[in-house]
Every structure is written in structure tokens, then in C-alpha cells.
Amino acid sequence: MAPSVRKHRMVRVVFLHPDLGIGGAERLVVDAAVALHSKGCSVQIWTAHYDPQHCFSETRSPDIPVVCVGDWLPTSIFGYFHAICAYLRMVYVALFLVFLSGVEFDVVFCDQVSACIPVLRLARQRKKVLFYCHFPDQLLTQRQSALKRLYRAPIDWLEEHTTGMADCVVVNSRFTAGVFRRTFKTLGALHTDVLYPSLNSKAFDSEVEDLDGLIPEKKTWVFLSINRYERKKNLPLALRALNALRRRLTTDEWGKVHLVMAGGYDERVAENVEHHTELRALASSLGLEDSVTFLRSFSDQQKISLLHHSTCVLYTPSNEHFGIVPVEAMYTRCPVIAVNSGGPLESIADKETGFLCEPEAESFAESMEKFIRDPRLQVEMGEAGRQRVLERFSLDAFADQLHKYILRLTE
Structure with a gap:
């Protein structure tokens, strides 16, 4: 009897995403939320920035509620340190979700910024985390100066090790899967499946x-x-x-x-x-x-x-x-x-x-x-x-x- 009850229980999924604009990564997150809602899951999207005038139309539906916290935190410091600010904003969102929101959830779907994963492990009852890797963040920035390389070194280390803390890691293409293996050398034993982005036709x-x-x-x-x-x-x-x-x-x-x-x-x-x-x-x-x-x-x-x-x-x-x-x-x-x-x-x-x-x-x-x-x-x-x-x-x-x-x- 127990397996049947579990099979039909509504799974509560929270999506964590840095900035819910209208890019390709945002399109995937919204489609994923719509897809899981169609499967009977309860879904919420938590983000550090959301503008109802600059978003995908599905996020204005009551079926896909969006919670925005931490938008008061800076996105850069004098035009620099974008990565650190993005990490801090997502850590704040995760802390708010775990300790201040009172929201009950079973699984967290996060993407782009993995630094929030350790925070999710602090929940009273450990929650499972699925991390969707669009592409290693450390490959998206130039390293033209020694100062920039020094600045990025701890961020790159944090990205690799926190990504490895996810319970499940999926990537958006075979191409990204290959890049993932070559970039995150300490995660060679980690299995990654390919989940192609879909089209909400x-x-x-x-x-x-x-x-x-x-x-x-x-x-x-x-x-x-x-x-x-x-x-x-x-x-x-x-x-x-x-x-x-x-x-x-x-x-x-x-x-x-x-x-x-x-x-x-x-x-x-x-x-x-x-x-x-x-x-x-x-x-x-x-x-x-x-x-x-x-x-x-x-x-x-x-x-x-x-x-x-x-x-x-x-x-x-x-x-x-x-x-x-x-x-x-x-x-x-x-x-x-x-x-x-x-x-x-x-x-x-x-x-x-x-x-x-x-x-x-x-x-x-x-x-x-x-x-x-x-x-x-x-x-x-x-x-x-x-x-x-x-x-x-x-x-x-x-x-x-x-x-x-x-x-x-x-x-």
C-alpha cells in the first residue's frame, strides 16, 4: 500500500533561478515548471529578480507562482564583481527559502548558480537537489589578467565543488556533457544525463x-x-x-x-x-x-x-x-x-x-x-x-x- 501512496502524492518542487528575465535559461526554467505542473506537481519559482513587464507570459499565471526576494542586493560593485554578487544573491534566496519562508518542498531544481546548494542541505529534513547545467559558469568569462584569474580561482573552485553536492545533475546537450567532464575534473565519477530543452508548442x-x-x-x-x-x-x-x-x-x-x-x-x-x-x-x-x-x-x-x-x-x-x-x-x-x-x-x-x-x-x-x-x-x-x-x-x-x-x- 505504501508504494501506491507515494506514487500518487503531490511532489512539491521549488525552482531557484538568479534572474527571471527572457533569456534561454529562463525559458527552460519556465518550461520545466510548466511541465512538472502538467504532471501534477506543485511548483514555485524563487528568484532574486522578476519584472512582470519583462518576463515570459506563463510566469503571470497563478499556476506558476513566482517569489522574488533579495532584489535589493547589488548585481555588481562599481560595474565589477558580477559573479560574487550573483552568488550572494542566490545564497540569500536559498537562506530565505529554508529559514524564513515556511514553504514546504520536496525537491529543488536549481540552475546557473550552484553556490546555493550547500544552504539547501541545511534544511531540517534534507531536501533533494536537481542541478541543471546549461554550461560551466567559469567558461563564460575572460581571464585576460592575473588579477582576474586570482579573483575567479575561488569562485571556480566553489562552482565545481557545490555542483558536485547536487543529488542529480543533468545537462542540456551532449556538447555540454563533454565540456562538463573536461572542466570539472574532480567530478569525473559523477553521472550526468542529457535533458534537451523543450518547446512549449x-x-x-x-x-x-x-x-x-x-x-x-x-x-x-x-x-x-x-x-x-x-x-x-x-x-x-x-x-x-x-x-x-x-x-x-x-x-x-x-x-x-x-x-x-x-x-x-x-x-x-x-x-x-x-x-x-x-x-x-x-x-x-x-x-x-x-x-x-x-x-x-x-x-x-x-x-x-x-x-x-x-x-x-x-x-x-x-x-x-x-x-x-x-x-x-x-x-x-x-x-x-x-x-x-x-x-x-x-x-x-x-x-x-x-x-x-x-x-x-x-x-x-x-x-x-x-x-x-x-x-x-x-x-x-x-x-x-x-x-x-x-x-x-x-x-x-x-x-x-x-x-x-x-x-x-x-x-
């Missing part, structure tokens, strides 16, 4: 609206870049590829081409502001002002409309951990041109659902031109992409796999 099945002036009229070929305004996303590649494409086209053809640079943008983040300015300056220097639209902090509905009306997506980061944008694009029957490294090697079928290219303007431009020369290509690749997402990246498959991990932790 219901959000993309809503009625498609007009572009409402997002791009000029009478454009036949619309290329779309979706990524945060961060330098590591290599967004200048999209602009330089557009410029290289211009040299391949007639004047009449070029007049029908347009690029939309749609990016996650937060005025609190200096890099977002600076890089947006840098990209506009680059477009101006290349003489592309009339052929590019820069869109900041777009809505979910705008993104869906852009994907449905675009010829293809240009996905420019190299060694991206996974990248949910190609999956979103393929589901909406929009082919993808991406760099041939990292997660896109697993999500995109080269020459079937898009093209995998060298991170060079001419390579991207050559693939972009193919869509102009062969109108059937967009339709054929679009349909193939849709089928690939349904087979490999559905929310149902993601929910089933994640739910198994959660139940295993509560046994």
Missing part, C-alpha cells in the same frame, strides 16, 4: 498577427536574428553576412531583402545597452541602415509573428551550449542558418532543416542566397524542421523525462 500555436510595421513593406526575403544583445552571441556576423549577401544580388533583389535584429535587452545591463549601440554603428558603417530593423525586448507575440513571416533565422553564436531559438524557428517552419559548433549540431539537421556554416560572413551569405535562388527551399526545410521538433524536442517528452528524475529523487 502551445505558445507558438496561437493566431499569428501581422508584423505591424516591424519591417518595411514589400520585402520578399526577411532574415531574422534572435539573441540577447551580448557580445558573445556574435551578432555582428549577421550584419556582415547581410553585407556579403548584397554583393551577390542584383539591385532589384537587394531592395527586397531585410534583416531584423531582435534581441533580449535590459536597461540594467550595461553590455546590452553598449552592444546595441555598437551594432547600430556597425550597420551604419556598412551602409545597411535601410535594410536592418533593431528590435529590443520584443513580446512573445511579436517573436511568433516574426518567425512565421521570416525566410530563415540567422543563429550566430559559436559553441552555443544548446540554443532554444533554432528549435522555436523549426517548429514554426522557419529554417535556420547556424554556426557549425555546439548545440546546433544536435538540434539542426544540416541541409535538411537548415544549414550549418563556418562563423564567417561569406559562408552565411552563401546559404542565405540559396533561399533567394530556390523558393521551394524554405517550404521543404520548414516542414522538415517542424517534424524534427515534434519528434525530438516536444514538451511531452521533456516533461516525461524530467518527471522521472523528480520522482526518482523522492523515492
